[in-house]
Amino acid sequence: MTTQSQTNFSHLIGAVLRYTVLGIGLSVTLLPFVYVILSSLKTPSEIIQIPPTFFPKVPTWQNFTTIFNDPKVPLGLFFFNSSFVAMARVGVTLFTSSLAGYIFARYEFGGKGVMFAVIMAQIMIPFQMIMIPLYLILVKLQLIDTLWGLIIPAMIDAFGIFMMRQFIEGIPRELIDAGRIDGASEFQIYRSLILPQLSAPLATLGIFTFMATWNDYLWPLIVITTHERRTLPLLLTWYSSSHGSRPSLTMAASVIVLLPIILIYILFQRQIVANAATSGFK
Amino acid sequence: MASPGSLRRSQRRFAFSVMTPIMIYLMIFSLLPMIWAVILGFFDYSPARVGGTIFGLGESNPFVGIRNYLDMFNDSQPATVFRKSVSNTFLFTFLILPLNLAITLPLAIIIERSHARVKGFFRAVYFLPTVTSAVAVALIWGAIYNPQAGLLNSMIRTIGMTPPKAWLSDPQAFVMGIPLAMIALIVAHLWQDFGYNLVIFIAALQGIPQNLRDAAMVDGANEQQMFWYVTLPLLQPTLLFVCVMTILSSLQMFILAQVMTAGGPREQTTTMLMSIYSNAFRYQNMGWAAAMSMVLFGIIMLFTILQFRFLRSDWEY
Incomplete structure (x- = not known):
């Protein structure tokens, strides 16, 4: 009887401890998000006041309206820049990855093994090693300071090809044979028989490509020089350094940049978290 | 239905028509920059200076051997x-x-x-x-x-x-x-x-x-x-x-x-x-x-x- 209640008691202690740790982790994780949102709702004078407040005394949208009405910050344009680059990279990556993945999964031809090895070697090449010559190549191609300069060097994703090949190998060959008997061309088989089967892995690859592109900073920093062509992360650093004396504006700008990605995360959270462990996303 | 031979040929043609552009692309945007990066490391190179004809190397962007590494x-x-x-x-x-x-x-x-x-x-x-x-x-x-x-x-x-x-x-x-x-x-x-x-x-x-x-x-x-x-x-x-x-x-x-x-x-x-x-x-x-x-x-x-x-x-x- 005593041992019974003792084990119950130690179970209870264990549970309390576990949830305390989880709760602390939760508040540490969420606190910076809460802090940036609350700070973005403070007046410019409240955010620098000493001692500082945590909750805004009178929440105000004025930082957001200041940014929205700033003629030097046409937000629509910067959202377009970021979205255009992200969408283009998603579209191209999904197309090349599925097509090449299909070829590697279902076709036999000379040099296949070598070609696959060449593509997989891309995973091992760190971007920092090739970024200087890549910049010089873009200068030659006159793609510096264009949005295309952010898209064209990223059209082949080795990991995407690998992922698609793995998936397509699981699709029964009979499906392809049936298409051939019906007289479909090879591209038609890819287009109307293979592609529709790939919606799940394509969605995963698409989400990861989108997020990586949306948050990309180093390469845009190198390529883009004109203010109007900046992507959102570039806009954010420029904005914070040119409004250093008004941190409430920087906080509001951060919220504006964070919101879309957080929305996407909330929508696709299951898929993102489940696949992060198996894919090489980082 | 086409004969097995021509079928295989059309398949191979499709595979190559997809892989050729990809391989050319990787040569330009991956292999070339890799080799170029290795070579650049042996030159005193600045894009601001006028160099030789190949990649702007040479002339005022001279070859310096392993000096960059020694430096x-x-x-x-x-x-x-x-x-x-x-x-x-x-x-x-x-x-x-x-x-x-x-x-x-x-x-x-x-x-x-x-x-x-x-x-x-x-x-x-x-x-x-x-x-x-x-x-x-x-x-x-x-x-x-x-x-x-x-x-x-x-x-x-x-x-x-x-x-x-x-x-x-x-x-x-x-x-x-x-x-x-x-x-x-x-x-x-x-x-x-x-x-x-x-x-x-x-x-x-x-x-x-x-x-x-x-x-x-x-x-x-x-x-x-x-x-x-x-x-x-x-x-x-x-x-x-x-x-x-x-x-x-x-x-x-x-x-x-x-x-x-x-x-x-x-x-x-x-x-x-x-x-x-x-x-x-x-x-x-x-x-x-x-x-x-x-x-x-x-x-x-x-x-x-x-x-x-x-x-x-x-x-x-």
């Missing part, structure tokens, strides 16, 4: 900064790795044991920082560390302690010999990054078959023994993978340091990638920067090879 050891200012950035990068990496593991592994074990519904919730929240823009993270943490109006110092004052003068810009501030600014960056980095390893550990823990635990339980193992003799050995391949991935990403640390400290104070937080970036694109000293990038590449390659050697594990369960 890394001399007393000039760029070389000193570079060496500082190498030691900073290693310090970052080998502080981040154990701290990250100390957070993620226990947390993963706790989450894995929780109720299914709670599990999904905590996992999702903990993963959130990893998907957010690193630039925004840097700005938010910069505000948190603000010496006057920042959240951290006001919390420290609330519990009646004296906060440091400045978290990110005091060159005299050290904790156990580590610059305070670096510690501040590491905390921000851990906050953004820990969800990734956490999710990997949770997935690995879920993959451990229950019957192994039951067997240990029948043998009378307690919680601690269970961890050291069952869980940890089975996690070994995952642990190795996580270690290497964490090392590789820490070696390439850039955004947080660039935005939060710009490498300061007194180059105490300048990383290798920052050093390469500013030499190549700010000072236009690309030959020198390319040589530095080869050093970073060598270090990264070393860890990548280590991973491939050890990850071919024979674990079977």
